[in-house]
Amino acid sequence: MTRLVLVRLGWGLLTLWFVSVLVFAGTEILPGDVAAAILGQNATPESLAALRDALGLDAPAVQRYFGWLASFIQGDLGQSLTNRQPVADLLWPRFWNTMALAAYAAAVSLPLAVTLGICTAVWRNSFFDRAANVVALGTVSLPEYFLGLLLILLLSVHTGLLPSLADTHDGMGLLAWLKATTLPMIVLTLVTVAQVMRMTRTAVLAVMDQPYIEMNYLKGLPNSRVVLCHAVPNAAAPIINVVAFNIAYLITGVVLVEAVFNYNGLGRFMVDAVSKRDLPMVQGAAMVFAAAYILLNMLADFGAIALNPRLRHPRISES
Amino acid sequence: MTSISKGLILDRRSLIAGASALGIAGLMGRPALAQETPVRGGVFVMGIGGGSTTDDFDLRKLTDWVPVNQAYMVMNGLVEIDKDNVAQPELFESWTAAEGAVEWTFKVRQGVTFHNGKTLTADDIIYSLNIHRGETTSAAVSVAAAFKDVAKVSDSEVKITLESGNADLPYVLSDYHFLVVPDGFQAWSNPIGTGPFTLESFEPGVRARFVRNESYWKPGCANVDAVEVIVINDIAARTNALMSGQVHAINRVDFKTVDLLSQAPNLQIVRSAGGQHFTFLMDCTQAPFQDNNVRMAIKHAINRDQLLQTALLGNGRLGNDHPIPSTDRFYHSELAQRPYDPEKAKYYLKQAGLDSLKVTLSSSDAAFPGAVDAASVFRTAASAAGIEVEVKREPTDGYWDNVWMKAPFCMSFWGGRPTADQMLTIAYQSASAQNDTRWANEEFDKLLVEARALLDENRRREIYWRLQELISNEGGAMIPMFGDYIDASSTKVKGVQPHPMFNLMGARMAEKVWLEA
Numbered sequence: 001m002t003r004l005v006l007v008r009l010g011w012g013l014l015t016l017w018f019v020s021v022l023v024f025a026g027t028e029i030l031p032g033d034v035a036a037a038i039l040g041q042n043a044t045p046e047s048l049a050a051l052r053d054a055l056g057l058d059a060p061a062v063q064r065y066f067g068w069l070a071s072f073i074q075g076d077l078g079q080s081l082t083n084r085q086p087v088a089d090l091l092w093p094r095f096w097n098t099m100a101l102a103a104y105a106a107a108v109s110l111p112l113a114v115t116l117g118i119c120t121a122v123w124r125n126s127f128f129d130r131a132a133n134v135v136a137l138g139t140v141s142l143p144e145y146f147l148g149l150l151l152i153l154l155l156s157v158h159t160g161l162l163p164s165l166a167d168t169h170d171g172m173g174l175l176a177w178l179k180a181t182t183l184p185m186i187v188l189t190l191v192t193v194a195q196v197m198r199m200t201r202t203a204v205l206a207v208m209d210q211p212y213i214e215m216n217y218l219k220g221l222p223n224s225r226v227v228l229c230h231a232v233p234n235a236a237a238p239i240i241n242v243v244a245f246n247i248a249y250l251i252t253g254v255v256l257v258e259a260v261f262n263y264n265g266l267g268r269f270m271v272d273a274v275s276k277r278d279l280p281m282v283q284g285a286a287m288v289f290a291a292a293y294i295l296l297n298m299l300a301d302f303g304a305i306a307l308n309p310r311l312r313h314p315r316i317s318e319s
Numbered sequence: 320m321t322s323i324s325k326g327l328i329l330d331r332r333s334l335i336a337g338a339s340a341l342g343i344a345g346l347m348g349r350p351a352l353a354q355e356t357p358v359r360g361g362v363f364v365m366g367i368g369g370g371s372t373t374d375d376f377d378l379r380k381l382t383d384w385v386p387v388n389q390a391y392m393v394m395n396g397l398v399e400i401d402k403d404n405v406a407q408p409e410l411f412e413s414w415t416a417a418e419g420a421v422e423w424t425f426k427v428r429q430g431v432t433f434h435n436g437k438t439l440t441a442d443d444i445i446y447s448l449n450i451h452r453g454e455t456t457s458a459a460v461s462v463a464a465a466f467k468d469v470a471k472v473s474d475s476e477v478k479i480t481l482e483s484g485n486a487d488l489p490y491v492l493s494d495y496h497f498l499v500v501p502d503g504f505q506a507w508s509n510p511i512g513t514g515p516f517t518l519e520s521f522e523p524g525v526r527a528r529f530v531r532n533e534s535y536w537k538p539g540c541a542n543v544d545a546v547e548v549i550v551i552n553d554i555a556a557r558t559n560a561l562m563s564g565q566v567h568a569i570n571r572v573d574f575k576t577v578d579l580l581s582q583a584p585n586l587q588i589v590r591s592a593g594g595q596h597f598t599f600l601m602d603c604t605q606a607p608f609q610d611n612n613v614r615m616a617i618k619h620a621i622n623r624d625q626l627l628q629t630a631l632l633g634n635g636r637l638g639n640d641h642p643i644p645s646t647d648r649f650y651h652s653e654l655a656q657r658p659y660d661p662e663k664a665k666y667y668l669k670q671a672g673l674d675s676l677k678v679t680l681s682s683s684d685a686a687f688p689g690a691v692d693a694a695s696v697f698r699t700a701a702s703a704a705g706i707e708v709e710v711k712r713e714p715t716d717g718y719w720d721n722v723w724m725k726a727p728f729c730m731s732f733w734g735g736r737p738t739a740d741q742m743l744t745i746a747y748q749s750a751s752a753q754n755d756t757r758w759a760n761e762e763f764d765k766l767l768v769e770a771r772a773l774l775d776e777n778r779r780r781e782i783y784w785r786l787q788e789l790i791s792n793e794g795g796a797m798i799p800m801f802g803d804y805i806d807a808s809s810t811k812v813k814g815v816q817p818h819p820m821f822n823l824m825g826a827r828m829a830e831k832v833w834l835e836a
Contacts, residue, residue: 036720038380039458044752051456082373083523085508090372090523149555156563164559165366165566167549169526262549262556264525272372272524275716281372 008301012294019290020072020283024065027274027282033057034081034277055081068283078280087284091269095288097168098258098265101181102250105188109250110243113193117200117239122227124205132197140194148187148260155183166261184261188254192246199242203235237304244300251296252289355813361834363543363812366557366566367823370550372524376510378498379450379457384570385524385550387495388826392529392546393434394498394512395537397425397444398489399827400737404646404819406489410439410499410513411477420484420772425477431536433501434517440474446502448479459496461745461752484772486779487738494737495826515541515830524550529829542814542833561586561807567834568808568815570822574632574689580807591804591817591824592636594644594735594742597687599680599697599797604757605727607678611793612671617678618657619664620704621697623799630693631802638798640791642733642742645801646819649739649783654791664704675705681729682710685718687802690730724755731755732802735820739783740771747790756795763789811835 035051052058059067071078077087116136120129139147156164162183172180207213208231216226255267266285273281370385378394381387399409408414412428431439451463468480485491501511510518515537516529527548535541549566551557554573560566562583572580572588581588601608601617608614623637636645639657643650668676682694691712698708713722713729722729736742745751748767749759763786770782790796804822808815814832818825824832 030716033720036717039456044461047456047460050454054456080373082371083375083377083508085373149559152559152563157559160563163565164563165549165551165556167526167565169520169522259553260556262551262553262560264522268524269372276371276373278373 004305005302008298012298015294016287016290019286020069021065023283023286024061024068024279027277027279028061030274030277034279037276037278038082064279068280072283072287077284080281081278082276087280090281091266091284091288094264094266094269097263098251098254098267100177101166101184101188101254101263101265102247104178104181105185105192105250106247108185109189109192110196110246112189113196114200114239114243116193117197118204118227118232120197121201121204121208121231122223124201129201136194136197139190140192144187144191144256145260147190148184148257151183151186152260164261166263168264181263184254184257184263187257187260188250192250196239196242196246200235200239203238204231207231207235233307236307240303240307241300244296244303248293248296251292357539357542357814357833358836359542359544359833360836361543362545362547363568363829363832363834364547364549364566365823365829366549366551366560366569368550368552368554368557368569368571370524370552374523375507377507378447378496378500379455379459381496382458384823384826385548388823388829389527389529389548390495390498390510391514391826392516392829393510393514393518394500395431395514396493396495396498398493400490400493400818400820400825402816402818402824404648404737406493406737410444411489411492414489416486416488416774418774420486420488420774421481423479423481423488424472425479427475427477428536429475431513432534433513434511434532435501437501439499439513440502441471441477442474442502444477444499445469445471446504447499448497451496457496459494462491462494462496462741465491483768485740486772486774487740490737491741516546519545526550537830540830542831543829546829558807561809564809567812568806568823568828568832570804570806572805572807574634574805577632577634577805585810586807587810587812587815589806589808589815589817589822590634591806591819591822592644592646592801593804593819593821594642594647594733594801595804595821596638596642596644596733596735596798596801597630597690597693598642598731598733598755599799600723600729600731600755601795601797602724602727602757603759603795607671607673607676608727608795610671612667613673613676614795614797615792616664616667616671616676616704616706617701618797619660619667620701620706621797621799622659622700623657624659625700626693626696627800629696630689631800634805635800635802638800639787640794640796640798641787642746642790642796642798643739643783643787644735644819647739649780651784651787654784654787657791659700661700661704664701664706668705675707677707677709678728679709679711679726681713681722681726683713683715683718683722683730685713685715686723686730687732693799694730724753737820740767743767743783743786743790744771746796747794758790758793758795760789760793 035048035055035057039047068078080087080090116132120132123129152164155162163180166181166184168177168180213226213231216230254265258265258267270285273285367385367388369383374386376390381390396409397411399407401407410428411425414423414425416423427441427444448469451457451459452466465482466479467482470478472478499513504511515532515535517532519528519530521527529546531541531544551560557569558576561569577588580586601614603609618640627633627635627637637656639654680694682691684690694710698710701708723731733746745753746755747758748754749764766782766786770779773779806822811834812832813835816824
């Protein structure tokens with residue numbers, strides 16, 4: 001198991017490095033650079049050259065990349081090229097904002113989705129099953145920004161129940177924070193429920209068809225006990241997988257939701273950084289996103305292995 | 320010495336035409352309210368688009384709406400452009416120019432203190448001007464290059480010597496980069512100024528909060544207790560925030576939703592008819608545009624009314640292929656409006672020895688929102704004149720670096736400038752680095768310099784009219800329309816007025832307005 005974790009971690013780091021190369025190359029290929037972005041239409045060839053020189057953009061791309069990599073390995077994310085602030089100071093508060101919103105959404109959406117999934121499996125083909133499926137698939141089929149605007153129209157503009165801006169700041173109380181972020185939370189919940197619910201339903205149903213479940217029923221166990229104590233634990237691996245996937249999505253895929261609700265998270269930070277071609281900021285944000293994605297996928301794998309004896313002891317199954 | 324302030328009083332009279340044009344473009348659908356007395360108190364919340372995580376208060380880097388508005392909350396300018404497009408004293412209390420308008424003497428306003436308690440003197444103003452001069456990355460470096468010398472006469476007097484005469488110097492000094500900080504000031508994320516508010520908290524690109532400077536010197540201003548700026552770059556989010564009452568005022572309203580918003584009973588729409596205009600740039604040094612007949616053919620091959628309706632949904636005015644807006648006191652009011660005339664376009668093509676013309680138009684929404692649509696409108700209109708236009712959609716990123724001033728035929732825009740001279744100099748003088756049509760006309764260059772130094776308004780008007788004719792009939796820019804700046808605010812906000820420079824009352828809205836008690 002330890003060896004497996006180490007190997008996985010190694011692959012994770014390699015992936016992270018690969019992402020950093022891709023992001024760097026991508027930002028290099030994009031037309032324009034940070035000097036042009038700062039000066040905009042006011043740029044003259046002289047002022048461009050002076051600014052490029054001051055920012056060290058004249059050095060070859062490879063040299064700049066390894067310069068960045070060397071300090072990144074030492075834990076230094078560098079300085080923003082545009083306003084000379086340390087990237088870490090700009091990045092972490094927004095990272096925690098994104099994490100907080102993701103956690104709020106996950107705390108509501110995942111228990112809801114898993115419960116719904118189990119219920120639809122238990123009462124399969126009932127009216128409840130169909131209704132839950134139709135609603136969940138309906139909300140997941142609508143793009144986030146459209147759902148967001150729809151909810152703003154209903155809950156904010158017409159009724160005034162919730163604020164349309166997820167306007168959060170330091171020192172606001174928990175209740176105020178929850179109120180400000182409830183609309184984006186609802187949107188994120190609506191777009192993630194369907195997948196987890198359907199996956200849970202399928203996984204539980206697959207187990208329910210097995211002979212040992214039939215045996216349980218024949219023993220006279222009540223339905224709830226069969227499902228919760230015998231079926232769900234054996235269906236856990238795919239459920240954990242899809243849950244981890246959705247948490248990763250909540251963290252990395254919230255850019256649109258952040259734009260619609262003007263939420264001060266990492267997605268908006270990255271959009272700003274890319275439009276300014278501020279490479280240290282782009283790289284910093286990309287590394288955090290990639291690390292979150294890789295880590296959660298890794299955790300999903302470990303979880304699945306830990307719960308499945310056949311994967312936990314691979315050599316026994318091979319022999 | 321000629322007194323310029325007297326000259327300005329004369330200007331006011333000659334401005335009547337311009338002022339009435341402003342009135343039409345003013346508060347829409349509501350009778351202009353009589354002057355009410357400002358009420359003190361309340362927290363004014365603004366939702367402004369055009370901010371970024373990398374913003375600070377560095378005066379040399381001011382370009383976008385949020386930093387400019389915020390800078391005006393903390394600091395004052397030297398000269399203020401009022402709602403009638405006239406230069407008014409701000410931290411410069413009065414000024415005089417020697418004949419030839421090369422040497423100017425400015426009196427520094429007395430009794431003004433910075434937020435840190437320091438009294439404003441000539442040194443602070445000289446420092447604030449010098450950060451834009453010489454070796455600097457200031458965006459105003461080309462404007463400040465006209466100052467040959469900025470010298471202290473006494474603590475209360477500054478003398479500016481220009482490279483060559485410019486009767487419009489007070490207007491030039493109204494540029495939003497020329498705000499005043501204390502001598503030697505460097506801490507751009509924690510600004511100190513003489514302005515109506517002091518910075519309380521600041522999260523770049525997210526929000527900022529300002530509280531009233533209780534000892535503010537300007538009468539009738541700084542009425543609200545505090546101002547909160549929420550940066551909302553997404554246009555839909557901005558509109559929603561206003562409609563749900565989370566903010567009092569927003570800038571850059573979507574043209575497509577203006578009509579809907581104006582029907583809401585608790586909202587007011589403010590149109591500022593400024594000098595912002597949209598251009599189709601023909602590079603006069605590249606084929607086929609070296610021939611003025613081709614340029615004239617293009618200028619006749621566009622349906623300006625249709626374009627104004629399609630691209631701006633009527634929120635603007637027709638352009639006449641020169642950059643001077645009708646609000647400018649030197650606007651050529653007798654130059655006939657150029658019509659859409661395919662036959663005439665064909666005639667000009669024939670003069671150029673061509674039966675038909677095929678051109679590629681580089682377009683991108685970086686030039687202005689709706690530019691790609693505008694290009695398609697032009698393509699349709701031009702085909703009737705035998706001109707085949709291929710619209711090439713360029714990426715928004717890097718448009719100014721890679722397309723503008725490089726492609727032979729591309730789209731662009733100019734924000735308004737406070738004076739006709741600045742606008743004509745920056746974009747049409749042959750030696751300017753931003754002469755984006757590479758048009759070179761000796762008569763134009765000569766007259767432009769002559770008019771700049773003239774203190775005689777009537778002679779200047781004659782020259783500027785001639786210059787507008789020259790650009791319109793020979794220049795490389797097809798300028799089909801001017802666009803309004805549109806803001807919206809809650810009816811609780813009082814004292815809201817359109818401004819001839821830009822939106823949000825020339826970026827000074829927070830200073831001027833008050834909230835209904």
